Amino acid sequence: DTEVTQTPKHLVMGMTNKKSLKCEQHMGHRAMYWYKQKAKKPPELMFVYSYEKLSINESVPSRFSPECPNSSLLNLHLHALQPEDSALYLCASSHMANSNQPQHFGDGTRLSIL
């Protein structure tokens, strides 16, 4: 079992739907991340939150909207997604965004866009 919990594990949605992915960690970490991973590729960074503030947006389309309600929770709001957005979405956390400590990942949400 990982210490970063993501829900749901699987999500199928149409291109006009609005849905949200959720992530929770209770390790006291102050940095949280969203990654996108396509099959047989390494994770690609999307967003970084440091002390609940958005620090990095890796030029992600606006149909992805992150939110960090508190230091333990991270959401990713989805709207009007495209078929190419189908992927495994991973959440991670680390002690601080500028530290050399490792990031710890959840098991992801498998997203399929019809």
Added chain:
Amino acid sequence: EDQVTQSPEALRLQEGESSSLNCSYTVSGLRGLFWYRQDPGKGPEFLFTLYSAGEEKEKERLKATLTKKESFLHITAPKPEDSATYLCAVPSGFSGGYNKLIFGAGTRLAVHP
């Protein structure tokens, strides 16, 4: 530009056949190197952090080592349950002070009985 290259891309071993995976890196000012294991449909599981050349870390059948240019993940007498994709990653300096993780493409290891 900071880069991480892993080899081989895929490796097939018989149970008990020891081998090594390679991670070569080019980064300005190494601030650590991380090894992860990823099973299909799961997130990467943290294995080791190495911070300086000459450092070694061990966990069960795995041993990670670090030089100034590369890291090796040695697998001794592997078992089928060691089958997974192994990723290495380094933090890369960023203008905002944030260390972005640069991942290698991974090595897909299959251990057959």
